[in-house]
Amino acid sequence: MNRRNPRPTASRSLDIAFFGSSLVSAYWNGAATYYRGILRALAARGHRITFHEPDAYDRQKHRDIEDPPWARVVVYSGTDPAEPRRLVEQARSADVVVKASGVGVFDELLEAEVAALDRPGLTTIFWDVDAPATLERVRAAPSDPFRAQIPRFNLVFTYGGGDPVVRGYEALGARRCAPIYNALDPETHFEVAPGPRFHCDFALLANRLPDRERRVEEFFLRPAAALPGLRFLLGGSGWQDKVMPPNVRYVGHVYTADHNALNASARAVLNVARDSMASVGFSPATRVFEAAGAAACLVTDAWEGIELFLEPGREVLVARSGDDVVEILRALTPERARAIGRAAKQRVLAGHTYAERARQVEALLARPDGATLTAIAPP
Incomplete structure (x- = not known):
């Protein structure tokens, strides 16, 4: 040695x-x-x-x-x-x-x-x-x-x-x-114009993994069932045989080059940690910074340490349950969503590149x- x-x-x-x-x-x-x-x-x-x-x-x-x-x-x-x-x-x-x-x-x-x-x-x-x-x-x-x-x-x-x-x-x-x-790599993830392909109220990008599926059900699929008037979009591999509410549109694997368009086209996007990451905390996923770089309004499940990266309530919205997600989406106006996204982008460009x-x-x-x-x- x-x-x-x-x-x-x-x-x-x-x-x-x-x-x-x-x-x-x-x-x-x-x-x-x-x-x-x-x-x-x-x-x-x-x-x-x-x-x-x-x-x-x-x-x-x-x-x-x-x-x-x-x-x-x-x-x-x-x-x-x-x-x-x-x-x-x-x-x-x-x-x-x-x-x-x-x-x-x-x-x-x-x-x-x-x-x-x-x-x-x-x-x-x-x-x-x-x-x-x-x-x-x-x-x-x-x-x-x-x-x-x-x-x-x-x-x-x-x-x-x-x-x-x-x-x-x-x-x-x-x-x-x-x-x-x-x-954040600001040359890769940045603001773009929204488009019809990913237009929705709430979007999630997540591959189907055993230690994440339960949390996806809680923070995404259950709120979708509770809010039938909203449009939910799910991207990622492995979900094709998952039973979902009718207002969830599954688009399969989304290539990295399309992440900006997805983040720009949703009123808000969701981050769901894997069980192991959520239990330990201090583990922001790449999705957190991708969304912030695109000035998207991010909703994340709760985990210790989030405030080191984004300020809850001003730069990110934090949910501890599916019920919290439902309440967030019911109250979230397009104006507030844009303000949260802009604040998150400013924060990550200043200290998290x-x-x-x-x-x-x-x-x-x-x-x-x-x-x-x-x-x-x-x-």
Whole structure:
């Protein structure tokens, strides 16, 4: 292990090798916007990015962007373990090697191989995009192979979770841990004119996942049934066989390029956290910042820490139940919705962009010691 090796500093350009689920496809890949925002911002600061992703889950057939000019994308076999092993060994020459959680194939192999990399000047990072679920899994299974890898990484970055997640990783032996929260890329998510395709009173973008479905039923489908005179719109994969009220229109997977139009065309949009994220808190989803960037009026289910990102009542509306959603929609005028959306956009542009998150990543990489980092609250 390279505890005493010198760390890269922000004063020079870094070669960053990243192993994640997919950069070019958001299909069944909720982390795509997060990866794109962080890595594009790091590239804009002069760092060289290579993103390795498997050919798996039909994501290459559902690309929503071409290979970007700010990153080299390497697609490897999702069935041959020799390929990721070879690519990790090639990445040894990089300054920073990142293994993200939830690649979907060869996760244990990649975690072991990246954690084992060791040479002067190399920093290895485990970047957890679902830290509450990871910690719950590892705590429940002491024999989980990832438990032994945690202390071997130089850094653990998390998609969110705040102090509870930092303390959880510390207890499992992480050397240094810090949350790198979601944010806005204003060049990707911005205001556009509303259009008829997504016109509705209330919209939700969410893939169907076991630890989210109950909350979608509570915060979206139950209010739809209670408000038959309003138009509800649901986008995301996996809902085609779900029984829904007749005033809910299901549009299937919505490509990232269409998110602005959806956010602009609804009177309000809903964010629903996964169970694990809601229970820990401090985990704003990418949808929160996408909606704010488009100046949409956002309604979110309640979770601890929302006020660090948006002010309830002025920049976001918070619901603790489906009944709260019903009351919010009954009282929400178009004028108030527009005012909330404008205030949210101003807030995220001032302190929650991926450019700001990239500066935080650089600061963490530049620290010369191995001291554990406490959670850094955004402005």
